[in-house]
Amino acid sequence: MSIDRRLLFAVALLSAASLLEVRGHGRLIDPVARSSAWRYGFKAPHNYNDNELFCGGVGIQYGVNNGLCGVCGDDYSLPRPRPNELGGYYGKGFIVKTYRQGDIIKAVVQITASHLGHFEFHICPLDYFDEESEACFRPLRLANGKRKFMGPIEQKGDYEVELELPWYLTCKHCVLRWTYVAGNNWETHVQETYRGCADVAILRDDEDDI
Numbered sequence: 001m002s003i004d005r006r007l008l009f010a011v012a013l014l015s016a017a018s019l020l021e022v023r024g025h026g027r028l029i030d031p032v033a034r035s036s037a038w039r040y041g042f043k044a045p046h047n048y049n050d051n052e053l054f055c056g057g058v059g060i061q062y063g064v065n066n067g068l069c070g071v072c073g074d075d076y077s078l079p080r081p082r083p084n085e086l087g088g089y090y091g092k093g094f095i096v097k098t099y100r101q102g103d104i105i106k107a108v109v110q111i112t113a114s115h116l117g118h119f120e121f122h123i124c125p126l127d128y129f130d131e132e133s134e135a136c137f138r139p140l141r142l143a144n145g146k147r148k149f150m151g152p153i154e155q156k157g158d159y160e161v162e163l164e165l166p167w168y169l170t171c172k173h174c175v176l177r178w179t180y181v182a183g184n185n186w187e188t189h190v191q192e193t194y195r196g197c198a199d200v201a202i203l204r205d206d207e208d209d210i
Contacts, residue, residue, distance in 0.1 A: 025051040026194050028178040029158070030108035031097035033196030034072070034090040045090055051112050053084060054194050062190050071132050072177065073195030084197060085132055086175070091197075095173065098201045098209060102167035104143050109159045109178060115192060117183035119149040121163055124175040132175055132197070140164070140176075153180075169202055176200050 027033060027050050032040045035050035053073030055061040061069055065076040072091070074082035081087035099105055109119060122137035129136040139147055143162035153159065180194040203209070 025112040026180050027051045027053075027110050027112075028107070028196030028198060029110045030106065031176055031198035031200050033178070033198045034084055034092070035196070037094075037096060040096075042094065042096065044092060044094075047090060051110070052194075053196060054192050058185075058190060058192055061193065067189075069193055069195065071134060071137065071195075072175075072197035073193075084195075086126070086199075093173070093199055095199050095201050097198065098203060099165055100203055100205055101165060101170050102205075103165050103202075105163050105165060107161045107163055107176075107178065109161065109180070111153060111156050111159060111180075114153050114155050115182035115184035116151075116153055117181050117191065118151065118153070119159070119161060120147065120179045120181070121149075121161070122177045122179070123165075123169070124177065125169060125171040126173045126175060127171045137175075137177055140166075165202060170204050170207075171202050174200050174202055 027036045029036060033050070034044070035047040035053060037044035038046045055069035055073060056065070056075030060075055061067060068076040070076050070078065070082045070085065072082065072084035074084050081091060083089045085091045086093050107121060121140040123140050124132055124136035140163050141147060142149060143164050149161045151159065176198045178196045182192040185191050
């Protein structure tokens with residue numbers, strides 16, 4: 001394919017994605033994500049658009065970045081560390097919640113405009129990795145053994161999801177990530193994607209609280 005044709009294809013895809021983009025909104029509030037920590041008493045930078053960490057938007061994610069998203073919901077094309085990543089403007093790294101290995105925990109997601117779809121959760125143990133990366137993030141299972149929370153996510157409100165922490169995993173600093181893949185764009189893989197990253201610790205059963 002020639003350069004001109006590739007450019008024309010990219011523009012067409014960007015235009016189509018823009019037409020499809022009917023924005024949902026949501027944020028991870030327990031454990032609270034970096035961009036939302038200020039809302040819950042933490043000394044953290046204010047992000048009044050903390051429910052819009054959608055990979056730069058459908059047009060950017062699919063029309064420019066080939067479907068890629070920053071690990072914590074930023075536009076993939078931004079230089080690292082991106083704003084919501086560790087070391088970025090909102091990524092201060094303070095621990096917002098402490099758990100015990102193997103616990104069944106409750107995550108709470110606040111949806112302010114629903115667009116169906118599903119939630120996924122991942123954990124990144126920074127004790128064993130130099131940086132946040134997709135290689136670091138491992139899927140977390142729901143308490144029912146499944147990998148995806150299907151809801152149904154049909155209206156705005158708080159959604160509680162029980163997750164099972166791995167029995168073998170402990171960390172002084174882990175990143176728990178929520179991903180919301182919307183489902184309102186029928187018959188296409190081009191869907192809005194939202195993310196939120198929270199800094200947590202997972203202690204041994206016999207270990208004192210931090």
